[in-house]
Amino acid sequence: AQTVTQSQPEMSVQEAETVTLSCTYDTSESDYYLFWYKQPPSRQMILVIRQEAYKQQNATENRFSVNFQKAAKSFSLKISDSQLGDAAMYFCAYNGPDRDDKIIFGKGTRLHILP
Amino acid sequence: DVKVTQSSRYLVKRTGEKVFLECVQDMDHENMFWYRQDPGLGLRLIYFSYDVKMKEKGDIPEGYSVSREKKERFSLILESASTNQTSMYLCASSTNTNSRKGSYEQYFGPGTRLTVT
Numbered sequence: 001a002q003t004v005t006q007s008q009p010e011m012s013v014q015e016a017e018t019v020t021l022s023c024t025y026d027t028s029e030s031d032y033y034l035f036w037y038k039q040p041p042s043r044q045m046i047l048v049i050r051q052e053a054y055k056q057q058n059a060t061e062n063r064f065s066v067n068f069q070k071a072a073k074s075f076s077l078k079i080s081d082s083q084l085g086d087a088a089m090y091f092c093a094y095n096g097p098d099r100d101d102k103i104i105f106g107k108g109t110r111l112h113i114l115p
Numbered sequence: 116d117v118k119v120t121q122s123s124r125y126l127v128k129r130t131g132e133k134v135f136l137e138c139v140q141d142m143d144h145e146n147m148f149w150y151r152q153d154p155g156l157g158l159r160l161i162y163f164s165y166d167v168k169m170k171e172k173g174d175i176p177e178g179y180s181v182s183r184e185k186k187e188r189f190s191l192i193l194e195s196a197s198t199n200q201t202s203m204y205l206c207a208s209s210t211n212t213n214s215r216k217g218s219y220e221q222y223f224g225p226g227t228r229l230t231v232t
Contacts, residue, residue: 009155033219045205045223091157095219099211100165102173103221107157 002027004094006106013082014114020067021077021109023092029053034068035093035103036077040085048090051075079111087113118142119224121206127230134193136227138206145211147189148221149173149181152203161204164189165211196231203228 003026013019025034032053039045051059051068059066063080079086092106122137138147146165150158150173160173162181170181178200182190189208193200207221 035220037223044225047220047222050220101219102160102163103209103219105158107155 002029002094002096002104004092004104004106006090006092006109008109009107010110010112012112012114013079015082015084017082018078018080019082019111021079021090021092021111023075023077023106025073025075025092025094025104027073027094027096029096031097033095033097034066034075035095036064036066036075037091037093037105038086038088039091039108040088045091049077082113084113084115087111119206119208119222121204121224121227123227124225125228125230127232128193128196129232130197132193132196132231134196134229134231136191136193136204136206136229138189138191138208138224139187140189140208140222141187142208142210142222143186144208144222145186146209147183148207148209149179149189149191150205150207151175152205152226158205161191196229198231201229201231 005024034051036048038048049061049064065078067076089108089110091108095103119140128134148163149161159175164170164183167186180192204227206224209221
């Protein structure tokens with residue numbers, strides 16, 4: 001069965017610095033999708049970035065980028081120039097290739113931004 | 116923009132009450148999901164549905180049921196609320212097309228924080 005592991009329950013970073021959140025997953029599939037979701041305090045969960053396993057190039061969205069290591073089954077999120085609004089719970093998620101596959105979430109990493 | 120709404124942000128119910136949590140999405144998505152979110156446990160899937168009048172059990176269905184009479188609406192029902200069902204409940208929806216662009220991304224509602232006393 002597929003699993004998603006986020007080994008850092010909480011992290012802190014100084015404002016304007018760079019932080020990397022870790023995620024590893026386990027699957028026997030060769031094609032799949034990976035996501036990072038952000039849940040700010042008392043606000044809606046939103047998608048930050050997605051990666052398709054067949055693409056070798058790492059996804060980037062403004063200050064957010066991923067380091068996708070397919071062989072190592074690692075999918076880390078890098079946040080550059082951290083801002084106070086980045087404070088949130090971040091969830092890593094995996095979805096298999098089939099339309100009926102259920103998305104699997106990690107347990108989350110709570111990110112604190114220090115002013 | 117996709118919009119997923121939930122009927123209540125906060126709800127307080129008594130033990131033994133029947134509780135309805137409503138979720139509505141406006142993007143004609145085929146798939147809808149109910150999760151509960153608890154500290155340290157992440158998101159756990161309760162029930163999901165890939166079509167109208169269709170439902171499948173997730174990882175923790177005990178004590179819950181669901182209803183999907185219309186494509187845009189997915190209801191979670193607690194037949195007899197108990198204190199261990201105090202939690203944050205999140206609804207989500209996604210499309211079912213096998214398109215690589217944005218495939219399987221789930222869109223979430225704002226959540227309902229349910230307290231059972």
